[in-house]
Amino acid sequence: MKIAVIGLGKLGLPLALLLSKRDHDVLGIDTNKSRITSIEEGVVENEPGLSALLKEVERKNFEVTNKFDTKITECDLIFLILPTPSKIDHKFSSELIKDSILEIVSMKFKTSLVDICIVSTVNPGDSREIEKIIAKSSAKSETKFNLYYSPEFIALGTIIKNMENPDSILLGEHKVNSIGGDKIVNVLKTLALNEPKICRMSLTSAEITKIAINSYVTTKISFANFIGELADKFQEADKFSILQSIGSDSRIGEKYLRPGLGFGGPCFPRDNRAIAAMAKEVGVSADIAIATDKVNIRQPEIRANEISERFNFQPNKNILLLGLSYKSGSYVVEESQAIMLANELNSRGFKISVFDPISIDFAIDKLDKNIETYKIDEGVEKFDLIINAVASTDFESITSLIPQEKYLRL
Numbered sequence: 001m002k003i004a005v006i007g008l009g010k011l012g013l014p015l016a017l018l019l020s021k022r023d024h025d026v027l028g029i030d031t032n033k034s035r036i037t038s039i040e041e042g043v044v045e046n047e048p049g050l051s052a053l054l055k056e057v058e059r060k061n062f063e064v065t066n067k068f069d070t071k072i073t074e075c076d077l078i079f080l081i082l083p084t085p086s087k088i089d090h091k092f093s094s095e096l097i098k099d100s101i102l103e104i105v106s107m108k109f110k111t112s113l114v115d116i117c118i119v120s121t122v123n124p125g126d127s128r129e130i131e132k133i134i135a136k137s138s139a140k141s142e143t144k145f146n147l148y149y150s151p152e153f154i155a156l157g158t159i160i161k162n163m164e165n166p167d168s169i170l171l172g173e174h175k176v177n178s179i180g181g182d183k184i185v186n187v188l189k190t191l192a193l194n195e196p197k198i199c200r201m202s203l204t205s206a207e208i209t210k211i212a213i214n215s216y217v218t219t220k221i222s223f224a225n226f227i228g229e230l231a232d233k234f235q236e237a238d239k240f241s242i243l244q245s246i247g248s249d250s251r252i253g254e255k256y257l258r259p260g261l262g263f264g265g266p267c268f269p270r271d272n273r274a275i276a277a278m279a280k281e282v283g284v285s286a287d288i289a290i291a292t293d294k295v296n297i298r299q300p301e302i303r304a305n306e307i308s309e310r311f312n313f314q315p316n317k318n319i320l321l322l323g324l325s326y327k328s329g330s331y332v333v334e335e336s337q338a339i340m341l342a343n344e345l346n347s348r349g350f351k352i353s354v355f356d357p358i359s360i361d362f363a364i365d366k367l368d369k370n371i372e373t374y375k376i377d378e379g380v381e382k383f384d385l386i387i388n389a390v391a392s393t394d395f396e397s398i399t400s401l402i403p404q405e406k407y408l409r410l
Ligand SMILES: NC(=O)c1ccc[n+]([C@@H]2O[C@H](COP(=O)([O-])OP(=O)(O)OC[C@H]3O[C@@H](n4cnc5c(N)ncnc54)[C@H](O)[C@@H]3O)[C@@H](O)[C@H]2O)c1
Pocket: 006, 007, 008, 009, 010, 011, 012, 029, 030, 031, 032, 035, 081, 082, 083, 084, 096, 100, 119, 120, 121, 122, 152, 153, 154, 155, 156, 266, 267
């Protein structure tokens, strides 16, 4: 089977490479010429296992191009992993997907049936709308195009591990239990090293499921932070023991139930806001999702309040903040709570230095101008406080040098 993967970004490239590693014949398309050149030169982002995987599949059936040329017409399964940026109303824009599908269905394919599977995150209802566009635009085509939706549940920093060990394979189908659906499930199963649960449903159900899962996880994080805020008001209470105990209840579970700086990144905040926007549009109150967002947004300010209080509201202190990305070990700084905390402390007059070799180049434009970049050979003596903002163990060479009372792990 020849498979096309359209969009070779943070998710598309690992998917294309894994498909190729599992002996599928893969054509990768990305309209960004420099991305194609980088892939051809073996230069990719700092994602664990990605460079090695690219090297490994070099000799396999993996071809890349920046053009929608006739090669795509040899494919009978197409995965689309294009950006779906959030709009001002927090819903996702599916314009790139629609344009790309219009281009696909206008081509003369070698097979009579082509399955198109959207992997990008889209709004509930988008796939059905796209189906109508397909039906209209391909009315005269000799090829029938069926639409599917199979979003990814991966975290940056563990993309390949997550793709190879999914909890479930979620598939939205134009018709539940379709033959094309069987084909896609079988292909996706070849990627898994485990035995994932297979969840097949309508296109719209799968679209809701995808954002509901992320919204639920963010709710859990904000709940943990709310309990943390509450516990901090009682001298004797310890938020960590409280949440550990709550998490040991099997109905709840310990994952994502730790008090911290809150959530950020390219998926959690926007998926949670999107479900709220979608609910509002159809007349359903989105109180839970809205509260989750509100609790999250206030976390950097709450942490800054604690730090101000620690120094009796005297801001003439030197603070070193370790970790700038949205989570430990990642270079991605989108919606980073750590950067928000650095800027908040800076705006209160603290002298802030930051350290994060992986993400500093991406973070620099988001940091207030007078924030300084810490060099590893500077020493740590001058700092009154060192904050580990992403709870990473990567900074142990620095944190091991400081007394416990000067260290704050968030
Ligand atoms: N990054 C994540 O953690 C994550 C997790 C789950 C879901 N998603 C979803 O997956 C989708 C893709 O995310 P990503 O992080 O891989 O995005 P990305 O921006 O890293 O990659 C998108 C790629 O598509 C290419 N592209 C843009 N327009 C194109 C076109 N018309 N034809 C071909 N290629 C085109 C870009 O050049 C880029 O390489 C989004 O909907 C996102 O919400 C992302």
